[in-house]
Amino acid sequence: MTIKELMMLLDSKVPFNTAESWDNVGLLIGDETEKVRGILTALDCTEAVVDEAIELNYNTIISHHPLIFKGVQSIENKGYGKIIRKLIQHNINLIAMHTNLDVNPVGVNYMLVNTLKLKHIRQINQQQHRYFKVQTYIPKVDVKAFKDRLSQAGLAQEGNYEYCFFETEGLGQFKPVGDANPHIGDIDKIECVEEVKVEFMIDYGQQDLTEQLIKAYHPYETPVYDFIEIVDKSDYGLGIMGELTNPMSIQQFSEYAKNQLQIPSVRFVGPYDQQIKSIAIIGGSGIGFEYKAKCQGADIFVTGDIKHHDALDAAIQGVNLLDINHYSEYIMKQGLKALLDSWLEDLNIDVKVKASQINTDPFHYV
Numbered sequence: 001m002t003i004k005e006l007m008m009l010l011d012s013k014v015p016f017n018t019a020e021s022w023d024n025v026g027l028l029i030g031d032e033t034e035k036v037r038g039i040l041t042a043l044d045c046t047e048a049v050v051d052e053a054i055e056l057n058y059n060t061i062i063s064h065h066p067l068i069f070k071g072v073q074s075i076e077n078k079g080y081g082k083i084i085r086k087l088i089q090h091n092i093n094l095i096a097m098h099t100n101l102d103v104n105p106v107g108v109n110y111m112l113v114n115t116l117k118l119k120h121i122r123q124i125n126q127q128q129h130r131y132f133k134v135q136t137y138i139p140k141v142d143v144k145a146f147k148d149r150l151s152q153a154g155l156a157q158e159g160n161y162e163y164c165f166f167e168t169e170g171l172g173q174f175k176p177v178g179d180a181n182p183h184i185g186d187i188d189k190i191e192c193v194e195e196v197k198v199e200f201m202i203d204y205g206q207q208d209l210t211e212q213l214i215k216a217y218h219p220y221e222t223p224v225y226d227f228i229e230i231v232d233k234s235d236y237g238l239g240i241m242g243e244l245t246n247p248m249s250i251q252q253f254s255e256y257a258k259n260q261l262q263i264p265s266v267r268f269v270g271p272y273d274q275q276i277k278s279i280a281i282i283g284g285s286g287i288g289f290e291y292k293a294k295c296q297g298a299d300i301f302v303t304g305d306i307k308h309h310d311a312l313d314a315a316i317q318g319v320n321l322l323d324i325n326h327y328s329e330y331i332m333k334q335g336l337k338a339l340l341d342s343w344l345e346d347l348n349i350d351v352k353v354k355a356s357q358i359n360t361d362p363f364h365y366v
């Protein structure tokens with residue numbers, strides 16, 4: 001398997017275009033033509049993680065947090081530059097799967113919810129999915145060839161299905177006038193043609209291609225077609241809501257989360273003994289969504305990186321919070337390894353995958 005093939009597999013499972021616009025995901029350092037010689041999953045690509053890959057003789061690291069994020073000014077042999085230089089010197093490919101892994105139904109939030117053994121889980125803050133329904137009218141005899149052309153160009157596909165069209169028969173009418181050069185009919189004479197209304201869906205980015213193909217392959221001089229924009233909720237969303245099997249007090253839940261996630265400390269906002277059942281989680285740094293989560297029925301909002309004033313605002317407004325530290329996302333190392341193992345097994349591809357053993361939490365706890 002080449003890096004390019006690995007990227008295609010990752011994109012099919014955890015699409016890179018579902019990442020937030022400010023993010024930096026994909027192949028950050030590397031060569032698409034190289035063969036994958038082992039994959040190390042990591043939360044952060046630190047120098048110790050690169051050394052770990054070198055030690056294992058693996059040439060691919062998939063990290064959650066992008067090493068190259070803010071603009072890189074120089075690549076000297078110190079700081080982040082040292083890590084980049086080491087990756088390149090040892091021909092190690094670095095792939096980032098950040099917010100695209102966060103919003104995925106089997107991604108980081110799911111891994112957290114799973115570790116906490118929550119039930120009845122559902123995604124929250126779903127991204128909008130925009131696409132077009134296209135309808136055009138075409139003589140019955142030309143329909144098959146027209147649909148074939150569109151399908152060959154990758155249009156009218158939905159999930160695992162190609163050639164998704166709907167047809168309705170009708171009677172098209174027109175009168176060519178002036179300098180018209182009609183495919184069917186004569187000048188100044190009303191013509192009736194057995195036509196078919198062909199409907200199909202396209203991705204948002206396929207509009208220009210579709211218009212070009214209709215103009216190129218529709219037999220009429222002036223084809224009639226419409227693009228109807230449709231917006232619905234996608235399968236990707238920042239956060240997951242789930243329920244505890246049995247209600248617990250906030251204090252009990254905080255201790256439970258600390259133990260399940262195996263992290264050295266947590267802190268919470270809210271009354272010690274308030275009973276809670278419904279939990280909303282955004283891994284990493286999810287402050288900003290706590291009020292929305294409460295409106296959606298969450299008894300407590302779980303995330304990391306909570307600052308004093310966000311906590312105070314929440315306390316004053318009766319919103320319960322649990323800070324599980326940003327580093328709790330480390331569970332994605334094992335979670336992504338398990339996903340990769342199953343995806344590669346399905347394809348009968350034998351590539352070794354390991355979760356990094358390096359603790360990249362910058363904090364020490366006392």
Ligand SMILES: [Zn+2]
Nearest residue numbers: 284285326329
């Ligand atoms: Zn993070």
